[in-house]
Amino acid sequence: MSGADQSKIKRRQFLAGAAAAPAVAAVALNGSPARAQAASVPAVPNAAGEVNPPGEATPLPEGYTCGSDHMVDVLKALDIEYIASNPASTFRSLQESIINYGGNSKPEFLTALHEDSAVHYGIGYARITGKPMAALVHGVVGLQHATMAIYNAFADQTPVYVIAGNSISEWTRRPGAESAHASIDQAQMVRDFVKWDEQPPSLRDFSNAAARCYQAAVTGSPGPTLLVADADHQEEAVHPEHMEQLHVPRMGRITKVGADSGVVQEIADMLCNAENPVIVVDRFGTSMESVPLLVELAEALQAPVIDTRGRMNFPNKHPLNHTEIAGPTLRAADLVLALEARDLFGMVNNLADTVERNAVSRLRPQTRVVRLGTTTLSQRSNYGASQRYAAADIEISASAEATLPYLTEAVKRGAKASFRTRGERLRMATSGLAEATRVEAARAWEASPISTARLAAELWDQIKNDEYTIATECQFQSYWPNRLWTMNHYYNYLGTSGGFGVGYNAPSAVGAALANRALGRLTIGIVGDGDYMMQPGVIWTAAHHQIPILMIIHNNRGYHQETMHIQRMAARHNRGIDRAHIGTAINEPNIDYAAVAKGMGVFAEGPVSNPVDLGPALRRALDVVRRGEPALVDVVTQPR
Amino acid sequence: MRSIRLLAGAAAILVPILIAGSAFAADAAAGEEAFVRFGCYTCHGYEGQGAGTGPKLAPEPLAFDAFSTFVRQTSGDMPPFTPATLSDEELQNIHAYLESIPATPDPASIPLLQQLQ
Ligand SMILES: Cc1ncc(C[n+]2csc(CCOP(=O)(O)OP(=O)(O)O)c2C)c(N)n1
Ligand SMILES: [Mg+2]
Numbered sequence: 001m002s003g004a005d006q007s008k009i010k011r012r013q014f015l016a017g018a019a020a021a022p023a024v025a026a027v028a029l030n031g032s033p034a035r036a037q038a039a040s041v042p043a044v045p046n047a048a049g050e051v052n053p054p055g056e057a058t059p060l061p062e063g064y065t066c067g068s069d070h071m072v073d074v075l076k077a078l079d080i081e082y083i084a085s086n087p088a089s090t091f092r093s094l095q096e097s098i099i100n101y102g103g104n105s106k107p108e109f110l111t112a113l114h115e116d117s118a119v120h121y122g123i124g125y126a127r128i129t130g131k132p133m134a135a136l137v138h139g140v141v142g143l144q145h146a147t148m149a150i151y152n153a154f155a156d157q158t159p160v161y162v163i164a165g166n167s168i169s170e171w172t173r174r175p176g177a178e179s180a181h182a183s184i185d186q187a188q189m190v191r192d193f194v195k196w197d198e199q200p201p202s203l204r205d206f207s208n209a210a211a212r213c214y215q216a217a218v219t220g221s222p223g224p225t226l227l228v229a230d231a232d233h234q235e236e237a238v239h240p241e242h243m244e245q246l247h248v249p250r251m252g253r254i255t256k257v258g259a260d261s262g263v264v265q266e267i268a269d270m271l272c273n274a275e276n277p278v279i280v281v282d283r284f285g286t287s288m289e290s291v292p293l294l295v296e297l298a299e300a301l302q303a304p305v306i307d308t309r310g311r312m313n314f315p316n317k318h319p320l321n322h323t324e325i326a327g328p329t330l331r332a333a334d335l336v337l338a339l340e341a342r343d344l345f346g347m348v349n350n351l352a353d354t355v356e357r358n359a360v361s362r363l364r365p366q367t368r369v370v371r372l373g374t375t376t377l378s379q380r381s382n383y384g385a386s387q388r389y390a391a392a393d394i395e396i397s398a399s400a401e402a403t404l405p406y407l408t409e410a411v412k413r414g415a416k417a418s419f420r421t422r423g424e425r426l427r428m429a430t431s432g433l434a435e436a437t438r439v440e441a442a443r444a445w446e447a448s449p450i451s452t453a454r455l456a457a458e459l460w461d462q463i464k465n466d467e468y469t470i471a472t473e474c475q476f477q478s479y480w481p482n483r484l485w486t487m488n489h490y491y492n493y494l495g496t497s498g499g500f501g502v503g504y505n506a507p508s509a510v511g512a513a514l515a516n517r518a519l520g521r522l523t524i525g526i527v528g529d530g531d532y533m534m535q536p537g538v539i540w541t542a543a544h545h546q547i548p549i550l551m552i553i554h555n556n557r558g559y560h561q562e563t564m565h566i567q568r569m570a571a572r573h574n575r576g577i578d579r580a581h582i583g584t585a586i587n588e589p590n591i592d593y594a595a596v597a598k599g600m601g602v603f604a605e606g607p608v609s610n611p612v613d614l615g616p617a618l619r620r621a622l623d624v625v626r627r628g629e630p631a632l633v634d635v636v637t638q639p640r
Numbered sequence: 641m642r643s644i645r646l647l648a649g650a651a652a653i654l655v656p657i658l659i660a661g662s663a664f665a666a667d668a669a670a671g672e673e674a675f676v677r678f679g680c681y682t683c684h685g686y687e688g689q690g691a692g693t694g695p696k697l698a699p700e701p702l703a704f705d706a707f708s709t710f711v712r713q714t715s716g717d718m719p720p721f722t723p724a725t726l727s728d729e730e731l732q733n734i735h736a737y738l739e740s741i742p743a744t745p746d747p748a749s750i751p752l753l754q755q756l757q
Pocket of ligand 1: 148476500501502503527528529530531532556558559560561562639
C-alpha cells in the first residue's frame with residue numbers, strides 16, 4: 001500500500017472488521033481497539049485539517065454506519081432540544097450526524113459565533129425550561145473559549161450540557177491543528193467548575209458517560225457538565241449488528257430532594273415561636289411552582305420576604321415584600337430563614353468598599369439563622385464562587401422548593417393569632433413604597449442621557465399586557481424593572497450570572513428567548529454596552545435562527561462599573577478622579593450599535609438619546625419582535 | 641454626552657455663598673461642568689437623581705456645610721474628596737448646580753408612572 005493510500009485510512013475502521021478495512025485488524029465492540037495504525041501514518045506528514053482541505057472521503061462500507069450516529073441516538077434519548085456550536089473538525093462527524101442522520105431536530109444545530117455564547121445560550125435556556133441544552137465545542141481551543149460561560153453556569157447552579165471534541169490518539173490525528181486541538185485530559189481546564197466530566201474510552205462507553213453527565217447536570221445542585229467525544233469514536237465505522245449492541249440510555253424522572261420531616265418540624269416550630277421571622281431568598285424561583293410556594297409560606301407565617309434577586313422569587317408588589325426596606329426589617333429579625341442563599345454572608349452583612357473591609361452585621365447578635373437550600377451541595381475547591389463562609393445555626397442541604405410544601409403545612413398547624421397583627425404591621429411598612437418609587441422614578445425624567453427609570457417605564461408601557469421575560473441582570477439599571485414592573489412569575493425575571501463574568505447577559509438572554517419562542521413569550525434583554533460588545537454576534541445567531549428578542553443596549557458609553565473603581569482608587573490615592581475614563585470609556589469613536597446590528601441583518605433603532613424618541617423607537621422594534629424576529633434599540637443612558 | 645437637560649436657564653443663576661469671610665459667587669453652570677469632570681455623576685447620575693450606586697443629591701441638596709463635610713470626610717462607600725483634588729470653590733459650584741435643579745415633577749402628572757401600580 002502506498003503512503004497516499006494509507007493516509008486515506010484515518011479513523012473509522014475500528015468496529016468495521018477486517019473485511020471492511022483489510023489493512024486494519026478487526027475490533028470487537030468489547031475488545032480493545034487493536035489500532036494497527038502505524039500503517040495509516042502518511043509517509044509525508046499531512047498539514048492539519050484546518051489548514052488543508054479535508055482529504056478525499058472514503059465511503060463507509062455498504063450497510064455500515066458511524067459512531068456519531070449512535071451519539072445522536074443517545075442525545076435524542078436525553079431529550080436534548082438544541083445544540084449550539086461553532087463548527088470544528090474534532091466533531092465534524094457528530095455535526096454531520098446531527099444534521100443528516102438526526103434530521104437536525106432534537107437536537108437542532110444552532111450556529112454560535114463564539115463558544116462562550118454557545119454555552120451562555122444554555123444558561124438562559126435552562127432558566128426558562130429547567131433542563132439543559134447542549135453546547136458543542138472544539139477540542140481544546142473551543143473549550144478554552146467556553147470556560148467563562150461554564151464558570152457562570154457553575155456559580156449560578158444552572159445545568160448546561162457541554163460536549164467537546166478531541167483526537168486523543170496520536171496515531172490517528174494529523175500533525176498541525178488536529179494535534180494542537182487534542183488533549184489527554186481536556187476536562188482538566190474546567191474540572192474545578194463542572195459537576196462532572198467524562199471522556200469515554202470507547203464508543204461503547206459513550207452512552208453511560210453521556211447519561212451520567214446529564215444526570216449530574218440536573219441532580220441536586222444543578223450545574224454544567226463536560227462530555228468529551230473523541231473524533232475516532234465519532235468516525236468509527238460501525239457494523240449494523242454492532243450498532244444494535246450499542247446501548248441507548250433511558251433517563252427516568254429526576255426529582256428534587258427535600259429536607260427530612262424531623263428538621264422540617266423543628267424549623268416550623270422555630271418560625272412559629274419567633275417574634276419577627278424574616279425570609280431572605282436568592283436563587284429559589286426556578287419553576288412555575290416555586291413562587292406560589294413561597295407566597296403560601298410567607299402568608300401562612302405573615303413574615304416579610306427580602307429578595308436578593310438571584311432569581312424571580314416573590315411577587316415584587318406583594319405587601320409582604322420587604323426587599324426595598326431590607327435594612328430595618330433585618331435589624332428587627334430574631335430569626336432568619338435563608339432560602340437558596342448562596343451568598344448568605346453577603347445577605348446578612350454590609351461590607352463597604354473601604355481599605356479596612358470591615359463587615360457590619362445587618363442582624364442583631366442574638367438573631368438565629370436557618371439556611372435551607374441546595375447551594376451548599378455545589379461547593380467545590382479552589383474558586384470563590386460559593387462565597388464567603390457564613391455559619392447558619394441550622395444548615396439544611398436540601399431543595400427549598402421540595403421542602404416548602406411540608407414546611408408551610410407545619411407552619412399552618414402551629415399558626416398563632418399574633419401572626420395577623422404582625423402581618424398588618426408588615427403591610428403598613430410597605431404601603432407607601434409604590435408612591436415613593438414613582439417619585440424616585442420621576443427624577444431626571446426629562447434628562448438626556450435617558451434615565452434608567454424612564455427606560456424601564458417606557459418599556460413597561462408597551463409590554464405590560466404580554467407574558468414577558470426580562471432575561472438580563474438588572475442591577476446596572478438600578479433594578480428599575482424589578483421595582484416598577486409587575487413581576488409575579490418565575491419567568492418574569494431570570495436573575496443574575498452567579499459568576500459575575502461580563503458577557504453573560506446578551507447571549508444568555510438569547511438562550512432564554514430561544515426557550516420562550518416555543519411558549520409564545522416575549523423576551524427582553526437590557527444589556528450594558530460593555531457586556532454586549534463581548535459577544536455582539538449573538539444578535540446574528542438570533543436573526544439566523546429567527547429567535548425573537550428585544551435587545552436594548554444600556555449604552556452609558558463605558559465600563560461604568562470600572563470607572564467607579566478607578567475613581568475610588570484615584571480618590572484613595574489622593575490624585576483626583578478626572579482621569580478615570582482612561583481605559584474605561586467606550587467612546588471616541590462612539591460605537592453605533594444599531595449600525596452593527598443592521599450589518600448583521602437585524603432591525604435596529606438608535607442611538608436614542610432624547611427621551612421623547614424612546615417610546616416610538618421601542619414600539620417599532622417591538623413590532624418586529626412580535627413578528628418573530630430579533631430587534632435592537634441602542635439607548636444612550638445615564639450611568640445607572 | 642453631556643446633559644442636555646432643560647436647565648440651561650436655571651444653570652446661569654449665581655448663588656452667593658459666604659466662605660472664610662470673603663464672598664464667593666458660586667456658579668451653577670460651572671458646577672454642572674465640575675459635577676461631570678469630578679465624576680460625581682457616575683454614582684449619583686447627571687442630575688444627582690440617585691441610582692443604585694449613590695443616593696439622590698438633588699433636588700433639595702443637603703445644606704452646604706453638611707454637604708461639604710460629607711464630601712470631605714466620608715469614609716464609607718463614597719470616596720472622599722480632599723481640597724487637593726477638589727477645591728472649595730469647585731465644591732460650592734457643584735452645590736450651586738444641585739440647588740439649581742428644579743423640583744421633581746409630580747408623578748401624577750406623568751402618565752407612564754401613574755400606570756405603575
Ligand atoms: C469577563 C469580565 N471582564 C471584566 C470584568 C470586570 N467588569 C465588571 S463590570 C464591567 C463593566 C461592564 O460594562 P457594561 O456592561 O457596559 O456595564 P456598565 O458598568 O457600564 O453599566 C467590567 C468590565 C468582569 N466582571 N468580567
Ligand atoms: Mg456600560
